[in-house]
Amino acid sequence: MPEYLFGKTLGELKTVGQSLGLPSFTGNQLAEWLYKKEVSSFGEMTNLSKKARTMLEEKFHIGMAPPIDVQESVDGTRKYLFPALEGKYIETAFIPEKERSTVCVSSQVGCKMGCLFCMTGKQGFQGNLSSGEILNQYRSIPEWKNITNIVYMGMGEPLDNISEVLKSLEVLTSEWGFGLSPRRITVSTIGITPAMLEFLDRSKAHLAVSLHTPFDEERRKLMPVQQVYPLKEVLNEIRSWDFGKQRRVSFEYILFKNFNDSPAHVKELSRILHGIRCRINLIRFHPIPDTPLESPDEETILQFKEKLNSRGIITTIRASRGQDIWAACGLLSTKRLAEK
Amino acid sequence: MTSSTKQEIQPVTISFTEELSPGIFLIGFKRRFDFMAGQVIGIAIRKDDARRLYSICSGEQDEEISILYKVVEEGYLTPQLSDLEAGDTIWVTPPAGEFTGTPGPAVWVAAGTGIAPFYSMLRSGLGKNKILLHGNRYLEQFHFYDEFREVLGDNYTRCCSGENDTEVFSGRVTDYLEEQENLDPELKYYLCGSTEMVVETRDILIRKGVPFENIISEIYF
Numbered sequence: 001m002p003e004y005l006f007g008k009t010l011g012e013l014k015t016v017g018q019s020l021g022l023p024s025f026t027g028n029q030l031a032e033w034l035y036k037k038e039v040s041s042f043g044e045m046t047n048l049s050k051k052a053r054t055m056l057e058e059k060f061h062i063g064m065a066p067p068i069d070v071q072e073s074v075d076g077t078r079k080y081l082f083p084a085l086e087g088k089y090i091e092t093a094f095i096p097e098k099e100r101s102t103v104c105v106s107s108q109v110g111c112k113m114g115c116l117f118c119m120t121g122k123q124g125f126q127g128n129l130s131s132g133e134i135l136n137q138y139r140s141i142p143e144w145k146n147i148t149n150i151v152y153m154g155m156g157e158p159l160d161n162i163s164e165v166l167k168s169l170e171v172l173t174s175e176w177g178f179g180l181s182p183r184r185i186t187v188s189t190i191g192i193t194p195a196m197l198e199f200l201d202r203s204k205a206h207l208a209v210s211l212h213t214p215f216d217e218e219r220r221k222l223m224p225v226q227q228v229y230p231l232k233e234v235l236n237e238i239r240s241w242d243f244g245k246q247r248r249v250s251f252e253y254i255l256f257k258n259f260n261d262s263p264a265h266v267k268e269l270s271r272i273l274h275g276i277r278c279r280i281n282l283i284r285f286h287p288i289p290d291t292p293l294e295s296p297d298e299e300t301i302l303q304f305k306e307k308l309n310s311r312g313i314i315t316t317i318r319a320s321r322g323q324d325i326w327a328a329c330g331l332l333s334t335k336r337l338a339e340k
Numbered sequence: 341m342t343s344s345t346k347q348e349i350q351p352v353t354i355s356f357t358e359e360l361s362p363g364i365f366l367i368g369f370k371r372r373f374d375f376m377a378g379q380v381i382g383i384a385i386r387k388d389d390a391r392r393l394y395s396i397c398s399g400e401q402d403e404e405i406s407i408l409y410k411v412v413e414e415g416y417l418t419p420q421l422s423d424l425e426a427g428d429t430i431w432v433t434p435p436a437g438e439f440t441g442t443p444g445p446a447v448w449v450a451a452g453t454g455i456a457p458f459y460s461m462l463r464s465g466l467g468k469n470k471i472l473l474h475g476n477r478y479l480e481q482f483h484f485y486d487e488f489r490e491v492l493g494d495n496y497t498r499c500c501s502g503e504n505d506t507e508v509f510s511g512r513v514t515d516y517l518e519e520q521e522n523l524d525p526e527l528k529y530y531l532c533g534s535t536e537m538v539v540e541t542r543d544i545l546i547r548k549g550v551p552f553e554n555i556i557s558e559i560y561f
Contacts, residue, residue: 112535114559116542116552124536160561194390220438224538224557227439228380228393290543292552 004063005056006034006139007132009167010176020055031176040064063132066140067092077322080141084109085127090155092137095321100148105137107165108156113190116222117212117254119288120155129156131167138172150180152187153208159187159195169203182206183246190225191234200241208281209234211251213260214268231272239276249276254283257294261304270311279314286323349387351429355404357422361480363411364453365422366397367430368404375400375435377464378457378558382433383407385420391433392417393561395532397456399463408456408483439558444528445469449513449541451533452476454560458532459484467491471527475513475537477502513537517544525549531557 005016013034014027026048033045040062042053067080068089080092093104109126111118137154138144150172152158158165165187171177172185182204189196190210200207211231213219220226238249251273255261269280282305285295296304301317308315352369359365375381377400382391398406411418424430441461448458448470455474461467462484472492476482479500488496498508499516509516514537517523529545531538538557546552 110535112559112561114535114539114542114557121535121539122543124534124539216438220556221553224559225561227556227558228437228561230438290547292546 002061003059004130004132005030005060006063007130007135007168007171008034009131009170010174016056016060020052020059022052022055026052028176034062035171035177064136064140071325073322073325075321077325078141078143079322079325080137082133082137082140084129084133088126090129090133090137092141092154093322094141094143094147096143096146101143101146102149102151103138103141103144103147104151104154105134106154106156107134107152107158107161111156112160113157114224115190115210117256117285117288117291117293122288128161128164131164131171134164134168135171138178148184150185151208152185157190157192159189159192159199162195162198166199166202169205173204183248186248186250188252190223191229191231192225193229193233193237196234197237204247206248206250207238208250208252209238211253211269211280212256214265214272218260235272235276238278243277249278251278251280252283253280254285255296255301255304256285257296257300259293261296261300263307266304266307266311269308270313273313279316280308282315282317284317284320286320349382349384349391349431349433351387352432354424354426354428354430356426357424359422360408360483361478364408364481364483365411365418366406366408366483367421367424368398368406369430369432371398371403371405373434375405376440377460377466378440379435379437380439381405381407381435383417383421384431385417385424387431389417389431391431393437395439395454395456395558396435396460398460399465400460402463408453408459410453437558439530439532439556441466442528443468446528446530447471447473447524449473449517449529449531449533450475451513451537452481454531454533454537454558455484456532457558458530459487462488462491471495471497473497473499473513473516475499475501475516475533479503479505479508514540514544517541517548520548523548523550525551525554527554529555531555533560535559535561 010027010031013030017026029047033039042056067082069081071079076096078094082090084090088109090106090109095102108128110123111120112125114121172180173182185205186208187205188208212222219231305315305317355368355370357367375396380393380395382393384391394407396405397408409418411422450458472488482498499511499513500508501512504510531541538559542555545555
């Protein structure tokens with residue numbers, strides 16, 4: 001297996017240079033070529049010596065790959081399919097809006113978490129993506145120069161792949177890397193407490209936590225992770241963390257008809273989030289095959305939002321985008337897997 | 341799943357280690373804390389290593405706390421763990437988790453080492469009124485057969501996917517459940533195993549009329 005350079009941190013690139021006996025500044029040169037310029041081969045890295053380029057070509061690949069398929073929604077959302085591990089696929093969504101464009105990247109092939117409402121979980125878990133494979137989803141789509149925001153909300157649980165996710169964040173936000181503001185990046189988690197603390201400590205990106213119900217008993221029926229990392233523990237850690245003025249924590253809340261959409265849920269949400277400066281993103285549920293869950297009607301969703309807002313919790317309803325092409329994250333790649 | 345919480349981690353001395361069948365080990369240390377059957381502890385070889393979570397595989401009143409694990413060749417922890425002997429030290433976190441046993445009637449569904457929390461519940465006196473489905477590839481992997489059989493009797497079904505025997509169901513637990521026509525929707529179903537097993541089993545149960553509210557899952561992350 002060739003070793004890929006794309007996705008490596010500056011420190012790692014310097015190690016690569018040293019391992020080949022190249023000058024100490026080679027790592028910086030490589031970072032510039034990989035993350036600041038648009039090259040697709042070592043031959044184009046013209047400030048490296050010919051000998052250096054030859055050595056790199058012999059031992060390394062750049063490691064960027066274009067998507068193999070794309071679906072486009074009537075609303076402009078595009079869903080890209082990238083090859084990942086042997087015979088497996090990952091999905092990436094590009095979501096254009098009026099004043100910003102967001103890319104939603106995957107962090108794993110499949111997922112271990114087994115949430116009841118999630119299509120990706122039905123694939124099981126095939127493996128973690130490398131930092132390069134995560135970043136490739138940003139850099140290798142045609143719209144990459146227009147992207148203003150990156151969200152780690154695609155396939156997989158980002159914080160179950162914490163080391164590669166942190167590496168990818170370092171590349172995205174470092175001056176020697178893509179130089180993006182961490183305030184433009186949001187990492188989502190279902191609440192793996194230890195990894196969440198590591199992420200909070202080592203990154204400045206925003207945090208989004210999948211909440212979905214404030215009641216422990218209900219949550220453990222939706223999300224097996226509740227058995228080992230209870231929501232109460234997650235919230236206590238968040239409550240005690242200093243997020244500063246710029247960093248944001250938000251809670252994702254998929255509404256399920258007659259399950260988590262009652263006034264009692266509003267009241268309990270208000271209680272458990274007391275003392276946390278946050279916002280709630282309400283998400284309409286788009287049913288997946290064989291699911292016992294349903295989405296409430298629009299009126300219920302609006303009322304739920306208004307009740308939360310009236311209790312002082314900033315609440316928004318996430319616009320459903322690309323419904324005609326994805327319905328649920330994981331559907332495209334699961335379908336492709338089934339075809340094979 | 342790895343764990344590196346701020347939870348206090350403490351060294352314990354291994355009191356025994358036994359390879360129950362090829363690649364499947366039981367390791368134990370003297371019980372220093374109370375726990376509830378079904379809970380997990382974090383384990384590390386060295387203090388600063390990331391901890392991995394394992395279900396406790398012994399009863400609440402047993403003198404030793406045991407952990408059942410399968411060696412994952414490409415894994416970080418289990419190959420090292422399997423090299424340890426009695427007298428060696430490992431690091432463990434206090435017990436945690438909410439996948440705990442209840443005295444009421446229920447169905448336990450386990451695959452492989454996912455049997456651990458149910459064995460803990462059995463040894464803690466929670467085996468009454470339970471039905472157990474346990475899946476393994478090989479017959480020799482049903483390690484606690486005698487004890488389960490003694491308490492559960494005919495309510496214990498072994499599902500073996502890699503070998504045939506007149507006393508076991510041939511196939512996986514999901515194959516067994518697919519063949520069942522009258523699953524009791526009122527019972528609680530506790531599932532423990534890999535993501536694939538849990539997700540597939542949950543889908544089958546829901547398709548056969550079990551409300552998802554009655555399905556409680558623990559995944560071996």
